[in-house]
Amino acid sequence: MLNIKCPYCGERAQKEFAYGGDGTIKRPELDKSVTDKEWDAFVYERKSPRGKHVEFWHHIFGCRQWFRAQRDTVTHEIFKTVKLDEEI
Amino acid sequence: MTQFSVLNSIHKKGKFGNHENKNEKNLLKISEINNLAIFQLVKFKHSAIENDYLTIDHLGLPAPLKVTSNDTTRILWMGPNNWLIVSKKLDLLENESKKIDNVNFALTDLSNSKTIIEIEGDLADEVLKKGCPLNINEMKEGDCSNSIYNSISVTLDFISDNPKKIRVFSLRSYGESFYHSITDACLEYGYIAI
Structure with a gap:
């Protein structure tokens, strides 16, 4: 089991968290016209890197906050976790 | 405002589990907290x-x-x-x-949407460790945390260190399952339901 450091609560067991997908994806800006291709990319296109990956995680059984984590998809080592308004 | 007990039908008073030949003072005490x-x-x-x-x-x-x-x-x-x-x-x-x-x-x-079980006794930590991934050893009086207990979402309120007293909140709808989880974990040590 992974230990994940929630930026709000500190280190907790993975059981308290839910994985939220690729943390590098940005939703198209509101009120901006979006082509079908851009929307398709936002909804479906994901990288599947071998190595460091930025991910969203949700401390769903804790403080219920979302945050970003940089994790190695090979070793599962977690290098850093930050609040959503912070740079990773 | 009077609240109806969630555990009314299952919380029976008495001694249970491995309580024989043990000093009553050292047994765990399990109670349901109502009217909060x-x-x-x-x-x-x-x-x-x-x-x-x-x-x-x-x-x-x-x-x-x-x-x-x-x-x-x-x-x-x-x-x-x-x-x-x-x-x-x-x-x-x-x-x-x-x-x-x-x-x-x-x-x-949320007065009517929670089940509250209070665990009192020196072994209260050990009961929680059986189902909760939190590092209970680090928690002390005046701390609180959300976590899970046997996959049930709970809030832990560490009320006092001496005597050890911990209040655990779960959603009301999980009350009976949660009560069984806690009391099953207590059987090994013996407990008094009060």
């Missing part, structure tokens, strides 16, 4: 009000993972700008709600 006012207080994201501004029953809002308390009321930190107010004063919020304006705060009555 429970409110969730959330400060809106764009509120400009400082947390120090608000006091409830003469208590300030606690720091992360901490509780502020007096004889009647406890305020638990649930997350950023999110607190749980638990009080024996059932009319607490009627008196205090003038301070809590709905421009900056959302207040939700």
Whole structure:
């Protein structure tokens, strides 16, 4: 089991968290016209890197906050976790 | 406001589990806590009000993972700008709600939506360790935390270290399963249901 450091609560067991997908994806800006291709990319296109990956995680059984984590998809080592308004 | 016991049909008083030939003082005590006012207080994201501004029953809002308390009321930190107010004063919020304006705060009555089990005794930590991934050894009086117990979402309130007393909140609908989880974990040590 992974230990994940929630930026709000500190280190907790993975059981308290839910994985939220690729943390590098940005939703198209509101009120901006979006082509079908851009929307398709936002909804479906994901990288599947071998190595460091930025991910969203949700401390769903804790403080219920979302945050970003940089994790190695090979070793599962977690290098850093930050609040959503912070740079990773 | 009188609350109906969630565990009325399953919480039987008496001694259970491995209690024979043990000093009654050393046995775990399990009780259901009823008739508390429970409110969730959330400060809106764009509120400009400082947390120090608000006091409830003469208590300030606690720091992360901490509780502020007096004889009647406890305020638990649930997350950023999110607190749980638990009080024996059932009319607490009627008196205090003038301070809590709905421009900056959302207040939700959860009094009837929780099951509360209190575990008392030196082995209370060991009972929690059986189902909860939290590092219970690091928790002490005045701490609180959300976590899970056998996959049931719970809030832990560490009321006192001596005697060891921990209050565990779960959703009301999980009450019976949660009660069985806790009491099953207690059987090894023996417990008194009070």
